[in-house]
Structure formats: C-alpha cells, structure tokens
Amino acid sequence: MGKTIAEKIIAAHIVEGEMVKGKDIGLKIDQTLTQDATGTMAYLEFEAMGVKRVKTERSVAYIDHNTLQTGFENADDHRFIASVAKKHGIYFSRPGNGICHQVHLERFGIPGKTLIGSDSHTPTGGGIGMLAFGAGGLDVAVAMGGGAYHITMPKMVRINLTGKLRPYVSAKDVILEVLRILSVKGGVGKIIEYGGEGVKTLSVPERATITNMGAELGASTSIFPSDEITKAFLKAQDREQDYCEIKADDDAVYDEVIDIDLSSLTPAAAMPHMPDNVKSVEAIGPIKVDQVLIGSCTNSSLRDLLRVAAMLKGKTVHPDVSVGIAPGSKQVFNMLAQCGALGDLIAAGCRILECACGPCIGMGQSPNSGGISLRTFNRNFEGRSGTADGQIYLVSPETAAASALTGVLTDPTTLGDCPPIEMPEKFLINDNMIVPPAPESEADKVEILRGPNIKPFPVTTPMEDDITAPAVLKVGDNITTDHIMPAGAKILPYRSNIPYLSQFCFKQCDEHFAENCKKAGSGIIVGGVNYGQGSSREHAALVPLYLGIKAVVTKSFARIHVANLINAGILPLTFQNEADYDSISQNDELALPGIRQAIENGDTVFDLQNKTTGKAIPVKLDFSKRQREMLLAGGLLNFTKQNA
C-alpha cells in the first residue's frame, strides 16, 4: 500500500509504537525551535533535566514575541535565553531578526525532517515539506534532550488543489476556505496534506501561509510535497543542498479527500471572533474600517509585502485608517528596503513596525474602542488584540491593502489590474543576527544570566489516591488558551513568573477565578468541545496547576493543550455522554474516589461523583500507557527524571 507524505516521514522517524491510527507513537525529532514567550519556561525545564548539550541536529531559540520592552522583564528573558542557547548548543536568533516561523522557513527548514516548536504555528514548516508540530515547552525540552516526541497517530486528509488562483486572490483565501469547510475543530486528530495540480502554482511562502493557519483547524499538522518549487526556494536561499523530493505515492490512502478549485476562490475574511467564521468579502460588504495590520507568521513574506507595496505605490492610505506593517524577517525587511518597496510603503503613510509578532499577540497597536481592524494574521479571538470590544477580521494582504486605500472592506478584485511584482532569484543572505552556540569545549565557561522576574515553576506531585474538589469554573465550547491564560503587552512579560500570571487566569470568563481557586484550595474545571484550542502555551496548564486545578472535564480537548495538561500532571477527562455536561453546575462538589488505582488498572471509563446532586457521571480516562505513567508520576518532568 502506498504512503502519504506524512506517513513516509513518520516511517523514517518512528522510534516507539506502531503506525496505527489512534495509537501513541514516538518520533525522533531532528530540529526544534522556541520563541521567547514560551522559551524561558522551556529552557528552565531543559535545565531541570540536567542535559548538557542538545541532541538534535539543529535547535534554534528565537526572540520575536516579547520585544516590547516596557520594563526590565523581557530584556532579562532575552539575555537568559541567549546565555542558555550559547551554553547548550542552540542557535540564537536575536530580537530584530524576525518571527520564528518565517526565519526558520528561510534559513533552517529542511524537507523530510521533523521539527517541533513551542509555538502552535510551527506547522509553517510544512510549506517546505517538513513534518512540523506545535508542542508544549516541556515536550520541546525533552526533544532537545534527545527524547522522542509522542503523538497519537493521526488520520490523513488530502486536500486536492486544482486550477490556479485568480489575480488578487491569494494563499490566505485558500486556508480561509479550508477553515470555512472544516471549522476550528475539523482538523483535530488529522494531518492535512495538500496535493494535486494546483500545488505547483503556489510558491513556498504561499504554501507556508496555508500550513501555518492549519493550526486554526486544530490539525496535528499540515504539509505540502517537496518539489521543484521547493528546490527553487532553497536555491534562492543558498541552501540547495538541503533539498530532497518528497511526494505522496499515487496509491496512498487518505481517510478523507477534499477538492478545492483554486480558480473558483474569491477574497474572503474570517469575521469576529473565530478564524472559521468565514464569508466572502463581497458578502460581508463595505463595512467601515479603522485599522489595517499586515504581518504575522501567516502573511509577512517578501511576496506578500511586495504585493502590498505595489498596491499602495504612489497612493495614500485612507485618512480614517491606521495602517501598520510588520515584516516577517530581517531578510524580508532588508530586501524591501533595497528594492525601494519600503519607501513606497512609508510614502503611502504606513506605520512601519519592527519584524516581530507585535500586534498579533496584543503587543501594541490595539484598535480603538469597538474599532474594526483588518489583519493578515491567523487568530481573531475576542480580546486578543488588547481591546476588549475590538472587531477583528482576518484577511489576505491583498484585501488588507485594498481596504487601506478605500477605508472600507474592499474586494481587491474590483480594483482593476493587479500590479505585477518581481520575485528575486536570490534572497539576501545575511545571518549576522543568528548567534551560533559556544563550542562544546567552552560551554562550561558560559554563565547563565537570570533576571529577578524568573520564578521557579510549580512543583507537581504524584497523582493522589482520590480527588475531591469543587467545580470552580464551568465554561462553554471552543475555549481558547487566550481565555485560560491571556497574553498581551501587560501580561506577557511575566511568562516566567507563574505566581504573578495566576491573577489573570480565566479573567475574561470569570473575574474571580483565581480568588475562588485560592479559597477552595483545589478545583476541577468543566468545559465544552475543543477546550484549549489555539496557542501551545503550557502556561494554560501550569497556571491552573499553580492554582490547585486537579482535573479538567470536557466534551473534547484540543491536541496541544491536552498534552500540556498531562505534562503538568492535571487529569484531562471527557464525558462519555456529552449531555452529562448539563448535570454539573459551577461550585458543585465533585469527587473521583480511587482515581489513582483506576489509572494504574488502565480503566478507560470511570465515575465522576457529583456530590451536590448525587449523580454518578461516567467519564473517559482513555490514555496510552505512557500518558498514564506520566499522570501517576505527576507530569512529564517527574516521569522523565524517574526514567532517567
């Protein structure tokens, strides 16, 4: 039987388990990446493991999220990460060098290799034919130490692309269409592979836009084949030697096939407040726009910004619209400057931001009250922009530029001819902002620089025999990690200070959550479907752990978050009958008597007792042997130490 692209890469990297769908498998990881908002914690965890030198082929630490330095905290974290990187064999991408996913694609990504990153958009690497997963920091730390990365062997979905995009329609419109079809939970447990004739009409950065935002489907990852286009991209990056061809076999078997005719697509937008709330720009109509932001790991490549510059050249942005541009990398920024496109953007009235995540994670540029903001980003969760009632629409660079000129949401295809852009044959290669690690012989001399904001992470304890705790919070469907542990300019600097962060936990859902947890001493959270979607931030598990959360009971979980809960030693349970969700009210007293024994026995269903109502509620404990052992040990760090 033929293999899919992902199956080929998995087969070449599997070190534990069998390639059977739904079963736990362990993969050898070739490369890792971290960013600063999750990196400080990941490196503290790496240090706690006591490994001297990373065992991967390439590990890179990026500084791109926490670059707004309104106090000492972020700069201290940058210095900490730089020193850890130098000591332990990790390349360090300095602040200003760009967004991790964009830089990694340009300078480090290799087709056929495995990559995990402490950021949910790591699947961007799928654009260059890598099997790339977003993961919690602890999983990345373990992979740096040479440990396998464990996932549930996913189902395979093929998206067959035919035809060619029309002028002014772009890769963002493709992934918005996929989101419209599949929804934010439609990719859970699946790898999305792209194939078909249409693939060869898309450049690597366009493919990367599509695999990047596959994260919003809840998919394990997304991947494109590696072909002549990939080769040309690597050649332009002076890395032709990294090329190898990878494609699915003709008789590869997929669990699901979706056909998309690229020529039929029109400009689309995801409306507030979910990335799958997609409509055509035409159907939404010419709503008045207050802000346009172009950038993020989804749409900040040279191709995207050259297109925007060509559309704005010689014109002025609408007087009522604030337009911000954040190039994805120093390479992109530098090339825009060299070819004059940067001048065109400045002349048109754009506000040029540094190459970093910036407004995507609420680091500045929050819109006005109730403001309508069009963004080329990937997430429009309520409040994420920093303005509680901000109305965020996710659009392509073309739609963003068109609307920046007219002041209303505008379908770019109505603007007449699309100005051509010329992509260079060679990119500008200058890796002077990537610091290589110290040679192993000098590693001992490198001093780790720790700022006062770095606080120890919460200790986990082995699973108790019985759990009794109140339902401290009951929430609905599609709760994001931004609900659980918000980000933004005011909170992000404290990513290495769990006690401080804890006061903001779930603030948007229940202002008194942290207080109530502290009063109760321990708690259980009750949730709906797709609980924990979005970011890979393990803080969404570590902070609840600090607040005494013992278990989370939901209708279903998002992939990375459930792994983070288990890594933290918090018990993730799912209702056997979804309707039982209704039988628990906030503050009910819940109990899991004999839970430790049940996990040891390998029980797959267990009764959760609602002591307030007297009802016994069957919940699923469906974990692999390794996950059960981790829960019993009190999380991955204890488990790794036990097995060391």
Ligand code: MIC
């Ligand atoms: C995000 O887009 O939400 C982030 C910020 O990049 C996160 C990581 C984090 O929370 O630090 C992600 O996507 O994993």
Ligand code: SF4
């Ligand atoms: Fe950064 Fe935004 Fe991409 Fe997250 S989604 S990595 S915050 S640019």
